[in-house]
Amino acid sequence: MKEKFNIITSTCVPLPMENVDTDQIIPARFLKATSREGFGENLFRDWRYDKNGNPIKDFVLNDPTYSGCILVAGKNFGSGSSREHAAWAIADYGFRVVVSSFFADIHKNNELNNFVLPVVVSEQFLAELFDSIAENPKTEVTVDLPAQTITNKVTGKSESFEINPYKKHCLINALDDIEYLLSKKDEIEAFEAKK
Amino acid sequence: MANTLFDKIWDAHVVSLIEGGPTQLYIDRHYCHEVTSPQAFDGLRNRGLKVFRPEKTICSPDHNIPTLNQDKPIVDPVSRNQVETLTKNATDFGLTLYGLGHKKNGIIHVIGPENGLTLPGYTIVCGDSHTSTHGAFGAVAFGIGTSEVEMVLASQCILQPKPKTMRINVNGELKAGVTAKDIALYIIAKMTTGGATGYFVEYAGDTIRNLSMEERMTVCNLSIEMGARGGMIAPDETTFEYCKGREFAPKGDVWEKAVAYWKTLKSDDVAVFDKEINFDAADIEPRITFGTNPGMGIGISEVIPAPNPEDEAGKISYDKSLEYMGFEVGQSLEGYPIDYVFLGSCTNGRIEDFRAFASIVKGKKKADNITAWLVPGSWMVADQIKAEGLDKILTDAGFELRQPGCSACLAMNEDKVPAGKIAVSTSNRNFEGRQGPGSRTILAGPLVAAATAITGVLTDPRKI
Numbered sequence: 053m054k055e056k057f058n059i060i061t062s063t064c065v066p067l068p069m070e071n072v073d074t075d076q077i078i079p080a081r082f083l084k085a086t087s088r089e090g091f092g093e094n095l096f097r098d099w100r101y102d103k104n105g106n107p108i109k110d111f112v113l114n115d116p117t118y119s120g121c122i123l124v125a126g127k128n129f130g131s132g133s134s135r136e137h138a139a140w141a142i143a144d145y146g147f148r149v150v151v152s153s154f155f156a157d158i159h160k161n162n163e164l165n166n167f168v169l170p171v172v173v174s175e176q177f178l179a180e181l182f183d184s185i186a187e188n189p190k191t192e193v194t195v196d197l198p199a200q201t202i203t204n205k206v207t208g209k210s211e212s213f214e215i216n217p218y219k220k221h222c223l224i225n226a227l228d229d230i231e232y233l234l235s236k237k238d239e240i241e242a243f244e245a246k247k
Numbered sequence: 248m249a250n251t252l253f254d255k256i257w258d259a260h261v262v263s264l265i266e267g268g269p270t271q272l273y274i275d276r277h278y279c280h281e282v283t284s285p286q287a288f289d290g291l292r293n294r295g296l297k298v299f300r301p302e303k304t305i306c307s308p309d310h311n312i313p314t315l316n317q318d319k320p321i322v323d324p325v326s327r328n329q330v331e332t333l334t335k336n337a338t339d340f341g342l343t344l345y346g347l348g349h350k351k352n353g354i355i356h357v358i359g360p361e362n363g364l365t366l367p368g369y370t371i372v373c374g375d376s377h378t379s380t381h382g383a384f385g386a387v388a389f390g391i392g393t394s395e396v397e398m399v400l401a402s403q404c405i406l407q408p409k410p411k412t413m414r415i416n417v418n419g420e421l422k423a424g425v426t427a428k429d430i431a432l433y434i435i436a437k438m439t440t441g442g443a444t445g446y447f448v449e450y451a452g453d454t455i456r457n458l459s460m461e462e463r464m465t466v467c468n469l470s471i472e473m474g475a476r477g478g479m480i481a482p483d484e485t486t487f488e489y490c491k492g493r494e495f496a497p498k499g500d501v502w503e504k505a506v507a508y509w510k511t512l513k514s515d516d517v518a519v520f521d522k523e524i525n526f527d528a529a530d531i532e533p534r535i536t537f538g539t540n541p542g543m544g545i546g547i548s549e550v551i552p553a554p555n556p557e558d559e560a561g562k563i564s565y566d567k568s569l570e571y572m573g574f575e576v577g578q579s580l581e582g583y584p585i586d587y588v589f590l591g592s593c594t595n596g597r598i599e600d601f602r603a604f605a606s607i608v609k610g611k612k613k614a615d616n617i618t619a620w621l622v623p624g625s626w627m628v629a630d631q632i633k634a635e636g637l638d639k640i641l642t643d644a645g646f647e648l649r650q651p652g653c654s655a656c657l658a659m660n661e662d663k664v665p666a667g668k669i670a671v672s673t674s675n676r677n678f679e680g681r682q683g684p685g686s687r688t689i690l691a692g693p694l695v696a697a698a699t700a701i702t703g704v705l706t707d708p709r710k711i
Contacts, residue, residue, distance in 0.1 A: 075681055084328070103685065244273075
């Protein structure tokens with residue numbers, strides 16, 4: 053999971069639903085593991101498999117037409133529970149980027165902490181991207197983290213996206229927040245002393 | 248400079264600012280449960296770290312635990328492993344644990360306040376989105392992911408972008424039969440499920456000011472359901488009265504000093520919020536949800552509205568939601584047959600919720616078609632139910648009390664609503680499958696839940 057992030061070009065997996073909550077990304081009954089691995093198997097479990105465990109054919113992850121490491125989702129992706137298992141499931145399945153017009157706050161942080169890049173695009177860019185993928189499932193998108201741009205290679209349209217410089221640095225260099233915080237022990241103790 | 252309540256507490260906890268990046272924020276209280284913590288403790292082990300400030304973390308298993316026979320080993324081996332892993336982690340790292348069977352065990356958001364571990368002015372985090380509950384005390388409290396749990400364990404700090412501020416004012420007198428849950432469900436429906444994303448909300452206005460601490464906790468608890476990073480209410484005499492004398496609250500001179508500081512914790516008169524919204528309490532009636540997110544709600548006398556015709560993308564989700572629930576546009580849900588009633592959770596599992604429920608069912612009988620799960624939020628709540636004789640009222644009406652835990656709110660234990668069945672639930676989420684695969688959930692307050700449990704169909708408590 054802790055992989056350096058630079059420029060990614062990939063086909064996309066479209067999920068044009070809005071308000072996809074973390075209970076759908078990974079249902080609560082799969083949160084009982086005590087390690088971070090293996091959650092990808094149960095990503096979107098109840099949309100992906102029927103109650104007998106057979107794949108539901110028309111769900112996008114079961115449709116061989118679509119593939120790639122970029123998930124494109126409707127607005128307000130990742131609402132609800134703070135479970136990081138949702139980000140682990142997305143990363144473990146093999147997604148490196150999630151594109152949406154709007155992300156829930158906690159889930160967005162969780163993705164970043166697992167080296168999955170949430171890319172916020174305009175409603176228009178998102179709608180056009182869904183259209184491009186519907187017309188041609190092999191539509192490629194390039195996400196350039198250093199330049200902070202996303203490009204729909206079918207339309208040629210490009211947008212810039214925001215990410216704070218600190219998190220960008222972390223992603224490009226595969227560094228996590230704990231390493232940063234551990235380097236700040238003296239400041240933390242000084243803060244406690246004056247409190 | 249004029250400041251909001253949120254700014255005052257946040258700014259007092261800033262250890263450092265990363266240029267162009269997040270804030271390094273000091274955390275006063277960290278709550279920890281069994282589901283979102285094991286990987287964080289493993290992270291510490293892998294890095295060879297200790298917990299930096301063990302006295303500031305409190306552990307209690309709540310999500311997985313059974314609500315019957317808690318004195319016996321947990322039957323589900325995977326749940327048992329997770330609960331035992333928390334015990335091992337708390338022991339290995341020297342943390343306070345209110346484990347299964349401990350008189351302080353219960354839902355972490357219920358036991359924190361009742362033991363005086365949650366106090367005004369604190370920064371509080373937990374690997375659970377309903378940590379916003381503690382904002383009722385005038386604390387900056389919010390849910391975090393497991394990587395962030397590890398950060399807090401390792402450094403007592405967290406890196407967070409500072410959210411924007413929003414004030415939601417509710418003024419006027421509440422109508423009879425309207426509870427704090429109805430206020431929150433009303434606000435969420437108006438705001439929509441993502442309408443407060445990016446914001447930290449302060450609730451204000453005379454309606455909010457007149458709420459008890461337990462009612463304030465219900466309102467703040469549900470802040471996340473409109474996407475807010477957290478919700479808070481300025482501390483006042485109601486807050487101080489609640490905290491005074493609780494086990495871990497300050498005592499003597501320290502108490503006096505604390506109260507003097509807490510009295511400064513309010514938004515300045517001229518403070519400017521990034522967004523400000525007003526609601527009238529008189530517009531609120533008992534609420535229910537009809538869809539698969541908490542923003543899809545109506546007054547109990549209303550019919551299911553049509554989706555916004557201009558929002559084409561939204562319509563796909565709206566239609567899918569109604570299809571899942573088996574409802575249609577224009578339908579009234581009053582009188583709809585119900586299978587399960589759940590009273591409990593960090594939203595409505597406190598003593599006042601049980602009093603409200605008992606006030607409706609007193610002298611009546613549970614409907615035969617209803618399976619009712621009444622789950623106190625903690626052992627302290629369970630003991631209080633007995634002390635007040637509410638258990639007798641509930642038993643006489645055909646209900647049984649279960650043992651404390653999160654239970655059917657997210658159905659990680661055995662308390663699962665079967666596929667296709669429908670529950671009226673006092674919990675916080677009506678997502679697809681939330682209360683068990685294929686289950687359907689109508690969120691409501693304790694009065695609607697009680698009225699429904701008596702009649703067997705969705706019922707307006709004002710008509711009982």
